[in-house]
């Protein structure tokens with residue numbers, strides 16, 4: 001078992017007791033909730049006549065169902081309106097802070113926590129959403145939970161968990177031009193498999209990770225779950241502290257920052273920490289990476305051929321065959337030139353300010369292919385506002401993109417933003433599962449925001465490095 | 474334990490089986506997101522595997538969940554990494570409401586297995602070969618009884634000379650929880666309120682909270 005890692009330290013400090021099941025009862029430092037997975041939990045609480053134990057450690061937003069065009073109430077979609085009302089009522093009754101769209105603070109749950117500074121190193125963070133792993137970028141222990149566990153957390157401020165193993169993933173070297181955090185994580189998942197992380201927490205380390213900004217680290221931690229790991233984290237460092245110092249939580253209270261910093265330093269993994277497994281990946285060999293199939297593990301470098309199913313491990317062949325049929329791709333070809341109908345720039349993986357900036361750089365002065373629908377959906381209202389002030393929104397609009405309001409949008413198609421029929425999309429999100437973007441015949445190709453921008457311009461999956469001017473940039 | 478907490482033990486589940494083949498069957502397939510726009514889990518059963526069962530025009534497709542002979546089944550037999558993807562409890566809820574009481578597979582995604590446990594659905598694992606054999610058996614004997622013995626970690630099926638008892642794996646916390654009836658973690662943990670408060674107070678970020 002691991003020893004001296006951030007995971008061990010945060011775990012030990014939050015462990016309340018061992019339960020008769022052998023699981024540990026773990027205190028939850030921050031419970032994030034949203035409209036999709038919380039109403040049933042509040043319902044169960046009411047059935048048992050229980051109250052929310054730590055409303056001040058709970059924070060709510062609305063993201064999955066929120067329309068990204070017309071947000072006037074009542075929402076056009078009755079069931080979305082009902083979910084919103086339910087959430088409003090639950091948070092009001094319990095006294096939980098709620099970033100509703102009229103606060104200017106609303107956004108995808110995994111974007112707003114970090115941007116407001118409520119996500120902090122050394123915390124345990126849970127949310128009824130598998131991409132809660134995102135918050136691990138700050139050196140928090142953050143993982144997704146199911147609805148019954150949400151009930152547990154609401155009622156007790158704790159969650160029952162089994163301790164997991166820790167795998168250190170070292171990404172060495174320097175990334176090449178046009179290669180981003182998204183390409184790193186797609187490579188990791190491809191290498192270790194979609195279930196390679198089951199039973200593990202991932203610690204991401206190495207120069208290529210440490211030299212990333214917080215947003216890049218979030219993109220990587222975000223997709224830990226796509227590799228089967230419920231949580232992933234990066235040890236906090238100066239990059240982390242700089243980000244935190246500028247958030248609401250610490251901006252006006254530098255003393256609090258100074259008080260907490262020793263704790264953040266303390267929970268960092270020790271130099272001689274023991275890991276259950278260590279994997280090293282050479283970052284300089286990573287190419288812009290895209291998926292060819294229907295699981296996030298089915299990725300390849302943009303210049304590599306799509307694999308022949310029969311050359312894959314036996315347990316992957318069947319899935320690969322079905323995926324290739326669904327995607328209509330053939331082994332031996334590369335993904336470059338794969339025609340797309342929709343370019344989606346959004347989601348909790350890649351819709352933060354630097355993501356939009358990088359994509360805007362590629363889009364600037366160019367036009368979206370006339371046969372492509374391009375959507376930009378900022379991760380939060382704050383990101384949206386900042387991007388508007390910086391002129392990024394204009395860059396996108398002038399190129400022919402739709403500039404929409406913050407939410408999950410086409411990442412999962414629970415609002416009106418959905419693929420239609422067998423449309424293919426270049427998407428900066430995290431899941432290419434069949435049906436994920438709203439149409440069961442839809443085809444999703446995952447890639448970085450830069451690659452989405454390039455695909456939008458050319459109308460096909462394109463090596464961003466080959467777009468003129470971008471190379472020199 | 475608080476008195477309103479249901480204490481139920483699940484030592485074994487028996488019934489007939491239904492095979493759903495394929496690795497990496499994700500929760501978006503088990504219950505597409507568009508059916509999650511609900512504030513209760515009632516009625517989710519009919520949407521289990523919806524997009525695998527029906528065409529865009531709502532015409533039924535070939536899928537075990539559509540087959541007459543499997544309609545009474547309560548033991549789902551799946552392959553590897555079943556339930557990967559989102560944390561939505563809607564997925565096991567939909568399966569349970571369709572009629573599934575236990576799932577046997579090669580492996581399960583963790584959050585999914587945890588969600589199943591919270592509903593009292595055992596997720597039991599066995600080797601690829603054993604699962605393949607069980608799926609083939611169920612396919613040919615849709616009315617035959619299968620027993621998932623959670624306590625002894627055995628899956629038994631077939632009769633007479635053909636009877637098979639397969640060693641299965643039940644994760645230890647799940648085993649305890651189901652066999653001893655302690656899967657209602659809310660009640661268990663609520664009882665430790667004071668200790669929780671102490672742990673909370675020892676954390677620097679709590680202390681410095683306004």
Ligand code: SF4
Nearest residue numbers: 131347348408411412
């Ligand atoms: S953006 Fe997508 S992955 Fe992220 S929380 Fe929303 S639906 Fe989930």
